[in-house]
Amino acid sequence: MRFLVMVKANADSEAGVMPSAELMAQMSKFNDELAASGHLVQAEGLAPSSAGARLVYFDGEPQPQVVDGPFAETKELVAGLWILQGESVAEIVELLKRAPNPDLQAGTVEIRPLVP
Amino acid sequence: MRFMVIMKANEESESNQMPTTEMLAEMGKFNEELVRAGVMLAGEGLLPSSEGARVRFAGNAEPTVIDGPFAESKELVAGFWILQVKSKEEVIEWVKRVPNTDGAHHEIEIRRIAEAEDFGDNLTPELREAEEKLRAEAAKNA
Numbered sequence: 001m002r003f004l005v006m007v008k009a010n011a012d013s014e015a016g017v018m019p020s021a022e023l024m025a026q027m028s029k030f031n032d033e034l035a036a037s038g039h040l041v042q043a044e045g046l047a048p049s050s051a052g053a054r055l056v057y058f059d060g061e062p063q064p065q066v067v068d069g070p071f072a073e074t075k076e077l078v079a080g081l082w083i084l085q086g087e088s089v090a091e092i093v094e095l096l097k098r099a100p101n102p103d104l105q106a107g108t109v110e111i112r113p114l115v116p
Numbered sequence: 117m118r119f120m121v122i123m124k125a126n127e128e129s130e131s132n133q134m135p136t137t138e139m140l141a142e143m144g145k146f147n148e149e150l151v152r153a154g155v156m157l158a159g160e161g162l163l164p165s166s167e168g169a170r171v172r173f174a175g176n177a178e179p180t181v182i183d184g185p186f187a188e189s190k191e192l193v194a195g196f197w198i199l200q201v202k203s204k205e206e207v208i209e210w211v212k213r214v215p216n217t218d219g220a221h222h223e224i225e226i227r228r229i230a231e232a233e234d235f236g237d238n239l240t241p242e243l244r245e246a247e248e249k250l251r252a253e254a255a256k257n258a
Contacts, residue, residue, distance in 0.1 A: 041257050042258070054223055078227065081120070085257055089167070106172075110169075
């Protein structure tokens with residue numbers, strides 16, 4: 001089973017503040033462990049939503065409207081992702097509980113199984 | 117440049133209602149075009165949030181686990197592509213052509229994926245090298 005793991009955005013990620021050298025080093029180590037145990041398929045960070053866009057669809061309108069970022073609802077935005085392979089949501093939850101968080105920042109990671 | 121294109125959920129996707137055969141056929145055709153144009157790196161659908169979970173971090177405390185489903189269906193992700201293109205304009209043009217047979221989309225979000233250059237000096241040469249090794253390792257798990 002494969003899972004999409006989404007790291008939610010915060011004020012720093014949306015402001016384009018890059019992770020500290022310490023967090024990057026810890027994350028690199030964590031990803032190494034995920035790769036070595038056969039869990040890691042892909043890991044990416046996203047640029048702030050100001051570098052993105054949305055296509056908004058309206059009922060009865062054939063063409064969507066394009067809206068450039070940034071977008072307001074920071075906590076709902078995605079800041080990074082993993083694609084992980086595992087047997088169950090519970091297994092992925094246990095892995096993610098160990099994700100480095102040296103700054104002890106509040107935040108949420110969402111785990112969603114992919115359509116097999 | 118790589119972009120993550122995020123399809124948002126709706127009531128149908130959250131209630132595990134699968135797309136119609138017509139929609140699946142059109143989406144298959146669109147994905148084939150993306151592949152032929154050398155644009156598509158990945159494309160996946162997600163199961164409803166009822167199959168998922170959230171891990172919430174807060175300070176020093178042990179993270180809290182919350183099982184799905186999650187309430188805010190319009191903010192949830194239902195599927196995504198990872199596309200490789202020359203510019204944001206190019207990815208927008210592709211996404212405008214996403215089939216919408218069932219009138220299912222209310223919003224599609226396009227987000228640029230950070231490349232090594234974006235991380236600045238905090239990504240030391242050593243970390244950058246480790247990152248390249250990691251990608252090769254991860255590709256074996258795919």
